[in-house]
Amino acid sequence: MRSDANIAGPMTDPVPGPRTESAGEDVSRETLPPMDDTPIGRAAQLAVEALGRAGEGLPRPEQTRIMVVANQKGGVGKTTTTVNIAASLALHGARVLVIDLDPQGNASTALGIDHHADVPSIYDVLVDSRPLSEVVQPVLDVEGLFCAPATIDLAGAEIELVSMVARESRLQRAIQAYEQPLDYVLIDCPPSLGLLSVNALVAGAEVLIPIQCEYYALEGLGQLLKNVDLVRGHLNPTLHVSTILLTMYDGRTRLASQVAEEVRSHFGQEVLRTSIPRSVRISEAPSYGQTVITYDPGSSGALSYIEAAREIAFRGVAVHYEPYQHGRVGHQNNQRMAEEMQ
């Protein structure tokens, strides 16, 4: 367990505004086990539970796993998934780098990383070939977690990159030249399939697609999968969709379970067993510059991201032992999906 993770802070420190506010909200009601009646007792019990789970060892990948969190649909939970999976893995002792590749800079905000216009950022890495090590900042709340922030400059990079040499592989080169040891790199993509996302797909081996359990959830996925195929065919033979995560799942609606069923029947083994519930705690955390893992570690949102991270970590071990077979299965599945979704 990391001593400096800001676990106890939000639990013992009353944050009256958001915590009371959400208590009355129907959609956000967290499903929690029965526990001590007093707020402090309850908070303590939840924290102990969450930390107990976080303290369980997870396998470390033998090589750095580079995961591209992508879905060109907006607002499906890409950033939320990136920062919370990253924090969960770091809490288990992994060294994790989050690369914010979205000009909105939401991942940087959620990790409490300064990203005003003058801060050295991923824009400088992509456009000016600045070493990644010069822009990476440690995340203060969580030991082992780092972030390469995005500033608003990045909005212009899509266009500036067009005329550059090796425009699709600039991020890949920067990551390859980064000398610090890392267990995971998670790249938070913007909601588009432009050159920034292509740079991420060239740099990574695994694609993690968050899918929001809403109507039209699968719309546009065919295009993403086609891009994955194109990048694999021309620029990065190792690329495959390794992980699908269902987000904002509201178990009380039939729609959510129908979408979940559809996604599972299309993708099968890539879909994590854990899905992420809709939770006000998850959506509140970024406004405190925190992940939900540190903001409210006992909440259902935090626990489900911790569980999803465990699945990802264990699957990585399986991938390691059967690299060829896994890649092939993933490849076939992705192709089938892309064809079905035309």
Ligand SMILES: Nc1ncnc2c1ncn2[C@@H]1O[C@H](COP(=O)(O)OP(=O)(O)OP(=O)(O)O)[C@@H](O)[C@H]1O
């Ligand atoms: N499980 C959840 N429960 C409640 N709110 C959530 C959940 N996941 C994400 N949100 C909220 O939904 C909104 C969109 O999430 P997020 O920013 O992660 O999506 P995104 O795919 O990164 O969006 P964009 O395409 O704009 O980059 C945010 O306000 C976030 O706080």
Ligand SMILES: [Mg+2]
């Ligand atoms: Mg985002």
